[in-house]
Amino acid sequence: MSQTKTIDLFFGPQHPGITGNFSVRVTVDGDTVVKAQVIPGFLHRGFEKLMEMRHWIQGPALICRICVPDPDHSETGYATAVERLAGIEVPERGRYIRSLMLEMSRLSAYLFYFGGYAGSIGLYTVGQWGVGDRDYILDLFEELTGARVYHIFNFPGGPRWDTPPGFEDKVDKLMDFLEKRLKEFDKLYFNNRVFIKRARGTAPMTKAYAQKMEVTGPNARATGWAIDVRKDDPYAAYPDLDFDIITQKEGDNYARVIQRRMEFEQSIDLIRQITRKLRKMPRGNVRVTPNPLHWKIPPGEAYGAVESSKGELGYYVVSDGGIGPYRMQARGPSISHGVQVYEEMVVGQRVADVAALMFSLDVCPPDIDR
Amino acid sequence: MSVKKEGSYVSPFRALKQLVKKPHTVQIPKVVKPPAERYRGFHTNNLEVCIGCGNCSRVCPDNAIKMVPFPEYARKEPGSMPLRPQVDYGRCCFCALCVEVCPTGSLQMVRTFTHVDEKKDSFVFIPDSKVVHETPDFVLDTKNLRRK
Numbered sequence: 051m052s053q054t055k056t057i058d059l060f061f062g063p064q065h066p067g068i069t070g071n072f073s074v075r076v077t078v079d080g081d082t083v084v085k086a087q088v089i090p091g092f093l094h095r096g097f098e099k100l101m102e103m104r105h106w107i108q109g110p111a112l113i114c115r116i117c118v119p120d121p122d123h124s125e126t127g128y129a130t131a132v133e134r135l136a137g138i139e140v141p142e143r144g145r146y147i148r149s150l151m152l153e154m155s156r157l158s159a160y161l162f163y164f165g166g167y168a169g170s171i172g173l174y175t176v177g178q179w180g181v182g183d184r185d186y187i188l189d190l191f192e193e194l195t196g197a198r199v200y201h202i203f204n205f206p207g208g209p210r211w212d213t214p215p216g217f218e219d220k221v222d223k224l225m226d227f228l229e230k231r232l233k234e235f236d237k238l239y240f241n242n243r244v245f246i247k248r249a250r251g252t253a254p255m256t257k258a259y260a261q262k263m264e265v266t267g268p269n270a271r272a273t274g275w276a277i278d279v280r281k282d283d284p285y286a287a288y289p290d291l292d293f294d295i296i297t298q299k300e301g302d303n304y305a306r307v308i309q310r311r312m313e314f315e316q317s318i319d320l321i322r323q324i325t326r327k328l329r330k331m332p333r334g335n336v337r338v339t340p341n342p343l344h345w346k347i348p349p350g351e352a353y354g355a356v357e358s359s360k361g362e363l364g365y366y367v368v369s370d371g372g373i374g375p376y377r378m379q380a381r382g383p384s385i386s387h388g389v390q391v392y393e394e395m396v397v398g399q400r401v402a403d404v405a406a407l408m409f410s411l412d413v414c415p416p417d418i419d420r
Numbered sequence: 421m422s423v424k425k426e427g428s429y430v431s432p433f434r435a436l437k438q439l440v441k442k443p444h445t446v447q448i449p450k451v452v453k454p455p456a457e458r459y460r461g462f463h464t465n466n467l468e469v470c471i472g473c474g475n476c477s478r479v480c481p482d483n484a485i486k487m488v489p490f491p492e493y494a495r496k497e498p499g500s501m502p503l504r505p506q507v508d509y510g511r512c513c514f515c516a517l518c519v520e521v522c523p524t525g526s527l528q529m530v531r532t533f534t535h536v537d538e539k540k541d542s543f544v545f546i547p548d549s550k551v552v553h554e555t556p557d558f559v560l561d562t563k564n565l566r567r568k
Contacts, residue, residue: 196458
């Protein structure tokens with residue numbers, strides 16, 4: 051019996067089916083993938099080394115670039131680690147503003163995600179809607195922080211400024227709009243039979259496999275594993291907020307997308323809880339930071355993690371008593387999702403699902419390379 | 421939960437009703453969308469009030485600020501230096517840490533953020549009291565988008 055001829059195909063780095071500057075070489079036998087090798091490294095910028103040359107206060111200006119669609123989680127992860135190291139207690143209003151920003155950032159990242167996955171299976175309207183609606187969130191970020199994408203706002207010690215007058219009302223109005231839009235998204239996308247037939251049963255992941263490969267975030271919760279840093283290691287205002295961990299069972303592409311759709315609804319609810327609370331609080335006191343130019347932190351080490359839109363994003367910070375970190379290491383979710391898990395899970399899938407699987411795992415190449 | 425298990429081939433066609441609605445985009449430059457109040461754009465510096473301490477230069481995470489000599493501002497007050505900040509907008513990330521550490525409050529940021537020029541040296545300048553291009557700070561400088 052003769053052996054079947056296999057062909058090597060290159061996906062990326064210039065390919066619409068890749069989530070960024072990232073590449074995959076897949077070996078296909080007919081329509082089926084028999085081997086895959088990811089080629090990262092196009093975006094290596096050496097963040098961990100660059101941090102050693104900076105003051106404690108200069109970190110957020112750099113590390114928000116680790117994950118472009120979701121920069122606030124990077125800033126807050128670093129800030130949480132530094133606060134634990136320095137023993138700083140963020141004022142209550144500051145904690146709530148931080149949580150508000152994180153949930154808004156999660157919403158904007160999920161809107162990108164919906165469009166990304168839908169685009170990979172040919173439903174391009176969802177992407178246009180997602181990016182359009184995301185812009186309204188960016189408008190609010192601009193009002194709060196003064197920037198649209200890289201906010202550089204969550205410093206060790208608390209958020210930079212208090213909310214502008216009337217901001218809570220604008221946020222609530224946007225949440226009403228997004229809730230209405232979610233119903234439109236349901237009709238167009240989540241209840242679309244084309245999507246359901248393509249996604250259901252594709253690349254399923256078991257809970258045991260997720261635990262073995264250190265899968266975190268919505269990808270882990272889609273397998274039925276109730277893991278969430280907001281509950282397990284609370285930070286910002288999450289200990290005071292009322293929410294449950296949402297899970298799915300199947301762990302396939304469909305479960306991963308629906309998991310994020312359900313969390314989108316949950317984030318809207320969390321934001322409403324936060325704005326209700328912010329209205330009742332006295333304004334003004336949001337941040338505690340010593341003189342940034344002469345700020346020294348006692349020797350020691352600390353780890354701070356946040357639940358980003360992609361999974362657990364943690365920062366391990368070491369101080370030798372100087373004006374900046376002696377060593378900083380980031381633990382991003384995409385390195386396990388995009389490298390180890392993806393390479394194994396894509397084997398046996400059809401060529402048409404190579405891009406769909408990458409989008410469903412929500413891989414962020416800048417986070418892999420760093 | 422409004423997500424159905426089986427889905428429908430018909431429901432996506434309801435999106436067609438969006439065709440009769442107004443677009444969400446604005447037509448630049450016919451319609452100008454002003455940046456937010458807190459928008460971080462170019463710097464301004466009141467050179468008379470500035471004492472040339474160099475805090476802005478030290479806190480800048482991108483090494484975008486260089487202190488350049490200004491002998492005409494040599495004063496005898498303690499802490500005052502005959503230096504003024506020069507900003508390289510090829511490096512600046514608009515984080516506004518420099519504005520935050522300015523002890524006199526002379527260094528500020530305005531909402532103007534557009535500057536187009538074919539000479540790269542024009543992106544390095546000493547901010548003064550004037551806003552770049554002397555345009556009001558909330559209008560997009562569309563005139564400068566055209567090549568001279």
